Amino acid sequence: MGVDLFARCRDYEVARAARAAGVYPYYQAFSGPCGATAVLDGRTVIMCGSSDYLGLAADPRVIRAAQDAAAAYGTSRAGSRMLNGGTPLHAELERELAAYAGMPDALLFPTGYQANVGTIAGLTGRRDAVLVDAEAHASAYDGAALGPGRAARFRHNSPAALDRLLAAQSGDAARLVVVDGLYSMSGESCPLPSMITTCRRYGARLLVDDAHGFGVRALDVDGVDLLTVTFSKALASVGGAVLGPPEVIDYLRHHARAEIYSAVAPPSSVAAALAALRIAAAEPWRGARAVAAAAALRAALISMGHAVPPGTGPIVSLPMPDLPATLAAWHGLLAAGVYVNPVVPPAARCSLRITTTAAHTDAHLATVVAALAALS
Numbered sequence: 001m002g003v004d005l006f007a008r009c010r011d012y013e014v015a016r017a018a019r020a021a022g023v024y025p026y027y028q029a030f031s032g033p034c035g036a037t038a039v040l041d042g043r044t045v046i047m048c049g050s051s052d053y054l055g056l057a058a059d060p061r062v063i064r065a066a067q068d069a070a071a072a073y074g075t076s077r078a079g080s081r082m083l084n085g086g087t088p089l090h091a092e093l094e095r096e097l098a099a100y101a102g103m104p105d106a107l108l109f110p111t112g113y114q115a116n117v118g119t120i121a122g123l124t125g126r127r128d129a130v131l132v133d134a135e136a137h138a139s140a141y142d143g144a145a146l147g148p149g150r151a152a153r154f155r156h157n158s159p160a161a162l163d164r165l166l167a168a169q170s171g172d173a174a175r176l177v178v179v180d181g182l183y184s185m186s187g188e189s190c191p192l193p194s195m196i197t198t199c200r201r202y203g204a205r206l207l208v209d210d211a212h213g214f215g216v217r218a219l220d221v222d223g224v225d226l227l228t229v230t231f232s233k234a235l236a237s238v239g240g241a242v243l244g245p246p247e248v249i250d251y252l253r254h255h256a257r258a259e260i261y262s263a264v265a266p267p268s269s270v271a272a273a274l275a276a277l278r279i280a281a282a283e284p285w286r287g288a289r290a291v292a293a294a295a296a297l298r299a300a301l302i303s304m305g306h307a308v309p310p311g312t313g314p315i316v317s318l319p320m321p322d323l324p325a326t327l328a329a330w331h332g333l334l335a336a337g338v339y340v341n342p343v344v345p346p347a348a349r350c351s352l353r354i355t356t357t358a359a360h361t362d363a364h365l366a367t368v369v370a371a372l373a374a375l376s
């Protein structure tokens with residue numbers, strides 16, 4: 001008899017111990033919509049964990065668009081887009097995403113995770129190298145691992161480290177560099193102009209995953225070869241897309257297995273993303289408001305003596321010394337009516353991830369600052 005595969009599950013104590021201590025923070029069930037506040041176990045809490053940066057997940061215009069699309073096209077296309085097709089809404093969203101971002105063309109994926117995995121694995125060949133920023137999203141690493149090429153990582157936000165890694169690649173390898181536009185855990189931005197210059201020096205192609213910045217702030221895409229985006233954050237839905245040159249998009253249409261072998265996004269999700277995209281374009285104050293709220297929160301934490309990473313987006317990271325302190329702080333904030341994300345390895349170093357949205361009022365933010373002050 002060999003080793004039982006399930007033995008590791010029986011021995012997995014981390015979640016059980018946290019549950020026993022009453023500080024297990026994951027897989028909560030909320031009632032009602034996810035807005036500036038949310039209802040957890042009958043209590044209204046200020047939601048500083050979601051990525052609904054523009055405050056559109058409970059917007060009546062977005063809900064209506066999803067309802068209308070479900071009524072017109074049904075709840076599911078029951079198959080892959082390649083074989084069974086999408087709807088006019090799918091093509092419309094691709095056109096509008098490309099126009100909004102200033103990229104030539106776009107291809108939808110069922111999720112942003114699949115957009116990264118499908119693009120990176122689908123585009124690269126056996127001889128190629130995929131060079132990924134050390135703090136890029138897991139989906140970039142999963143795409144690099146799944147594809148036939150070689151994967152390597154370079155020091156976070158370091159064009160010099162990228163330069164050294166590019167110089168070390170053999171001449172016959174095509175190179176794909178992957179960075180996040182806005183890092184999801186630390187809230188830091190990518191130094192894009194230097195990354196672009198470095199990639200150009202070696203003829204490498206650059207993919208920017210702008211999951212957290214897209215719709216919130218404008219990105220200068222001059223020099224960006226491929227852009228991946230998600231609809232599960234600013235666009236108040238679920239889904240993702242890759243944006244790039246038409247010939248690459250068409251190649252991916254026929255080589256991105258994460259798209260070809262998965263279901264087409266439901267019309268209601270596509271319609272919600274389309275409605276949210278139009279609102280993002282028409283109401284740029286929303287992104288600006290979320291970013292300004294985060295800047296104010298960062299300043300408040302710094303004045304309390306915390307070493308908060310610099311950021312230009314709606315994500316604030318409060319470093320924590322270790323796992324017990326992270327869970328205790330998460331629990332303390334929840335008791336004070338503020339829901340944040342506890343971040344623990346392997347996702348990133350221990351921290352609290354605090355997000356702001358256009359829907360948070362000054363009163364909400366004052367409560368969040370007071371709850372954070374009470375922690376220290």
Ligand code: PMP
Nearest residue numbers: 111112113137184211230232239
């Ligand atoms: N990229 C980044 C940087 C992300 O943070 C996420 C989601 N956490 C994704 C990609 C995946 O997006 P989705 O939720 O659409 O799968």
